[in-house]
Amino acid sequence: MFPREFGLLNRVFAVLVLASVCAGCAYVEPFVQELNLISVPEEKEIGTKFEAEIAKEMPLVDDSVLNGRIQTMGERLLKGLPRRDFDYRFHIVQDKTPNAFTIPGGIIYVHTGLFDFTADDSELAGVLAHEIGHAYERHPAKAISRAYGVAYLSQLLFKDPEGKSKKIALEIAKGGILSRYSRQDEYEADKVGYAIVKKAGYPTRGLVSFLRKIRKLEGSGAPMPFLSSHPPTLDRIARLESFENSPPTI
Ligand SMILES: [Zn+2]
Structure with a gap:
């Protein structure tokens, strides 16, 4: 800002x-x-710091097929963004829950469980595009700015009191309070996601069919870390469906 x-x-x-x-x-x-008080260069530095902590603490997957698939898909989606603040990076975490999350600096993580849960490329692209939408709108930076304040975050860049960056990075990765975006943030991420899915030429209904499956699981009482903090799933589906008649511009 x-x-x-x-x-x-x-x-x-x-x-x-x-x-x-x-x-x-x-x-x-x-x-x-x-x-949003962190500048883009600061956000990149914080993201790189968090990325290193997550690499030490979480089981990342080095699988040329899965990594290649997410990299190719990510690059195709990124072409639709009006501007690129970050060198976006994609990682895969060994975890069976169908989850994805984004840390500051355009660094996006997809769980292995998401590959099993999504039926095809359009659903996976829908989720990945939603996460790119969070990064593009700088929601992770806004969330940690709100939680910690700019003075503290700037201090993190020069010295790291009590390994705090590790704690914050893992808090985001594990779906804690810091990864909870506002309802408005979620709608914005859906809007950007829809626009770049369309520009990339994937079927635009992928995120809707994914959300319908999530909705069924919500009804079953199964634990659903992904989207648990999001606005009501039906509201998101209704908004995404309205885009079919009037596609959003970003
Ligand atoms: Zn989201």
């Missing part, structure tokens, strides 16, 4: 001013939620 040259203290000051201006208004929360 602010250029890097703007300086940390100035940025903190600007936020205090913005917060005080807004303190009496009814829309403080959505307004503050939109503040």
Whole structure:
């Protein structure tokens, strides 16, 4: 939101001013939620730090077929973005739950369980595009900015008090509080995801058919870490279906 040259203290000051201006208004929360105080270069640095911690702590998969599939699909989807802030990277985690998550800096993880759960490329592309949408809109950076504040995050880049970056990275990876986006974030990720799936030439109904399967599991009481913090699945399906008649632009 602010250029890097703007300086940390100035940025903190600007936020205090913005917060005080807004303190009496009814829309403080959505307004503050939109503040993203980490610059893109800072976000990249934090992401690379988290990526290294996750590589040490989680079982990543080195399988040329699976990695090749997700890499090729990711590249095809990324071509549809109006701008690329990051060198997007895709990793696979050995975990049987059908999950995917995104850490700051355009770094996206897909569980092996997602390959088994998705019926075809269109469903997998729908989920991957949704995660790219979170990265593109910088939702992970916004979420940790809200939770920790810019001063603390900047400190993380220079020294890492008590291995805190590992704790934060794993918190995101394991679906903890930090990976919980706002309802608006989820709708934005669906919108960007739909647009890039369409541009890439995949069938646009993949995410909807995936969500319908998730919906069935929700009804069965099975644990569903993926999407558990998302807006109601039926709302998302209805929005995605409305895009068939009026495709969103990004
Ligand atoms: Zn999401």
